[in-house]
Amino acid sequence: MKDIDWDDLRHFLFTARLGTASGAAQELGTSVSTVTRRITTLEKALGSQLFERSRRGYEPTEAGLRLLAYADRMEQDLRAAEDEIRTGDAEPKGVLRVACTESVAYDVLIPRLTAFHERYPRLRLELRASPATLSLGRGEADCAIRLSRPKEGDFVASRIGRMAFAYYTRAVAANQRGSVTPIVGWDRRLRTVASAQLLHPAVDSEEAPFTIDTGMGHLAAARHGAGPCLIACITGDRTDGLVRWPDTQVVGRYPVWFVVRTGLARLRRVRAFRAFVVDAFREEQAALEGADPSVSESR
Structure with missing residues (x-):
């Protein structure tokens, strides 16, 4: 041979x-x-x-x-x-491909990109924000921040926090009497996503009049009156014109996992990025876990 x-x-x-x-x-x-x-x-x-x-x-x-x-x-x-x-003993450098949910990207990581670059100027992040779960095993990303822990494969997974979800709608719609049935569902391909599984049965069936395949799409639907839509609390609470439906009820809280292939876990750039993410999640803990925004504002 x-x-x-x-x-x-x-x-x-x-x-x-x-x-x-x-x-x-x-x-x-x-x-x-x-x-x-x-x-x-x-x-x-x-x-x-x-x-x-x-x-x-x-x-x-x-x-x-x-x-x-x-x-x-x-x-x-x-x-x-x-x-x-x-x-050697130099600072972390190179490219790190990161898969994460849209809310983690837009509300946790992107606001801190400048600080990250100042701390690690030679480390380049490639953020791949998507509601779909990219495959680390197929090399689609080096590490991931996700709502589910891998059930198989050669991975190192550590829990870094929790993320809460609630229904959101326009403030005007929330003041109307009577119940409101969600009309926006997830694309069939994404119904295995943890947040999509929380949806109202009517939305998770074939009867939903509309399906949207991104979290930001659901956010836009809620802002334009097609709510209530299930949205991460850290995103919904920070979006002008939206309120939780009903009241301030949190539908569910999910563990958030930092996942990396075992062979890459030792890389300096991976360790540096994980430490940065852990700090960011600690700073955003209340918002990520769906603390009542009205209580936060009154303090």
Whole structure:
């Protein structure tokens, strides 16, 4: 058997994660022909077919899945070694891809980006705010701040706080008598998202007249009178013109987890970012947990 070329393995790794040779080529800054050639070379070296090729893309075979697990760990170890050797005792630097919910991005992290840059000027954050759960295992992000703890996989997860949700509507609508049934639901693909599972049964069924696939979309719907909509309290309480429905009731509070692949947890940039996030969550604890805004304002 021929020795495996790490560059061939990298091309395999990105193709397996992204599902297409074109996606891998774009991520690696090369051509599709180079990607396919390197995968073919790797398959010949190993004597095994690594992908089932179709019009839909590249699907790893059983051999491909086994190799993917080893290749992923190799990449993590190499990144950790590079971080230790190149930086020594220097400040954290490099790129860190962070997946998080929209409310965490807009109301916790983005207001502190300037402070983060001043503290770590050589560390670049790539925030990927989405209600969908990006896959750390497929390399879509390096770490994540999410409302659910991974049930499987090689991850380190630590609880950093809680996030509360409540129904919000326009102040004018809240003063109207009678009950109001939410008319805005989540896109079917996102109904596994923790916050989406809290929705009123009428919204979570096929009867909802409207579906929106982002938290900011639900916020806009509430502001324009299509509420009540389920929104993170830290976002809803800070949005002019919105009030909780009914009264100040919190529908639910969820643990928030900082999740990172085990092999990346040792990286200086990961440790620095986690410490920064923990401090931010501590500062925003009351707002994140849905403290009554009227009580906060009266103090």
